[in-house]
Amino acid sequence: MAEFVGTAFLVAAVIGSGIAAVRLSPHDVGLQLLENSVITGGALVALILALQPVSAAFNPIVTAVERALGLVRTRDAAALVAAQFAGGFAGTLVANLMFDLNAVNVSHHHRSGSGIWLGEAIATLGLLVVIFGTVRSERTERVAFAVGGYILAAYWFTSSTSFANPAVTVARMFSDTFAGIAPASVALFVVFQIIGGAAGFLLVRTLYPNVGLAGATAPATPSPVPEVVS
Numbered sequence: 001m002a003e004f005v006g007t008a009f010l011v012a013a014v015i016g017s018g019i020a021a022v023r024l025s026p027h028d029v030g031l032q033l034l035e036n037s038v039i040t041g042g043a044l045v046a047l048i049l050a051l052q053p054v055s056a057a058f059n060p061i062v063t064a065v066e067r068a069l070g071l072v073r074t075r076d077a078a079a080l081v082a083a084q085f086a087g088g089f090a091g092t093l094v095a096n097l098m099f100d101l102n103a104v105n106v107s108h109h110h111r112s113g114s115g116i117w118l119g120e121a122i123a124t125l126g127l128l129v130v131i132f133g134t135v136r137s138e139r140t141e142r143v144a145f146a147v148g149g150y151i152l153a154a155y156w157f158t159s160s161t162s163f164a165n166p167a168v169t170v171a172r173m174f175s176d177t178f179a180g181i182a183p184a185s186v187a188l189f190v191v192f193q194i195i196g197g198a199a200g201f202l203l204v205r206t207l208y209p210n211v212g213l214a215g216a217t218a219p220a221t222p223s224p225v226p227e228v229v230s
Helices: 002-024 029-051 060-068 074-098 114-136 140-157 166-172 183-207
Strands: none
Touching: 002 029, 002 074, 002 166, 029 140, 060 074, 060 114, 060 166, 060 183, 074 166, 114 140, 114 183, 166 183
């Protein structure tokens, strides 16, 4: 439930703030992106702080890495990922309806190109280092601020505006708005998120060789390690 609710609110924040930004600043794309990124970063901080005691990954890549590190069992990981995708879709419906749009309107916003795909891989890799590096340094209470700050920055320094999350990427396909992504662009976004996730996992294991060992023997409940994506 925490993963469903958290991902739903995250996607609603991403899409809703994108719609509001276009309506409030119709002639300034840079300002629209600034508004969208600040709201997304702020929402992430709030959601992680609120839900981290239960579960606050909100991202299938993060959950997959948690599983690879032995922090969560396979059955639990599968349930968490399913909840993240379902929550993302619910968040899209709510965001569209809040702004008087059709509940589902498939995006025509094509996002493709080698630079953009590289941007997604880098965004996802960096996200994992920020999350697990902060946790490994025993500053779990600061993860929310680290993740929110990173995603806000990654909106700007990555060519893809840092989706870095398959559940959020698929959800954004169903909103033909500022934050949307065309169905034809989704598959390669997810592929490069997975590539970035794999590279991130290897880097985390190299930088923090003991991460995950404490939870590997008793992963009976989902780990409270959080994420995001934009």
